Amino acid sequence: MRKSVLIAAAAVLIAAGAGFLALDGGSLFSANTTANAQNAQPAAPAVVKLVEVTDDNFDAEVMQSVNAGVPVLVDVYAVWCGPCRAYRPIFEAVSTEYTGKVKFVRLNGERAVKVAQAIRLQSFPTTVLIKKDASGKVVYYTMSGAFPAKVVRYIVDKGLDGSLDMEVTPRALPPLK
DSSP states (O other), rough: OOOHHHHHHHHHHHTTTEEEEEEEETTEEEHHHHHHHHHOOOOOOOOOOOEETTTTHHIIIIIIIHTTOEEEEEEEOOOTTTHHHHHHHHHHHHHGGGTTTTTEEETTTTOOOHHHHHHOOOOEEEEEEEOTTTOOOOOEEEEEEEOHHHHHHHHHHHHHTSSOOOEEEOOSOOOOO
């Protein structure tokens, strides 16, 4: 029983990066953990600064980009929303893959009430892709929920190639003033 507990503890410590661990006569010891810890170089997370969109700057940050031919992906969140907090790093990571092709922004749906009403916000988190279609109309596609990166990429890619079934933008969306 004691060895199985020690083996389980060793597995946990190895997974936690404690260095090489071994069992010796029923005792657990760490070999060279100080050297391993000193040599370990944690990967620096990519710093992504997304524009925070509000009712006041929505036209300037989103609609001007859309009118210039740059699609915009909006992460609509609420501060209290757990799934929103879990989705943020996924959204930010995907944003680095589309630099120059799609503008990624965040919007607090509880503070930007006019925009939330215009996009018919129903839940948090919601991701909205806004772009011009082939005829020049502003269209949008919404998906509610926190999704893995591959789903966000799929939506962006299909939105870019025009194969998403996008709705014509509600009257209130451009402009909001």
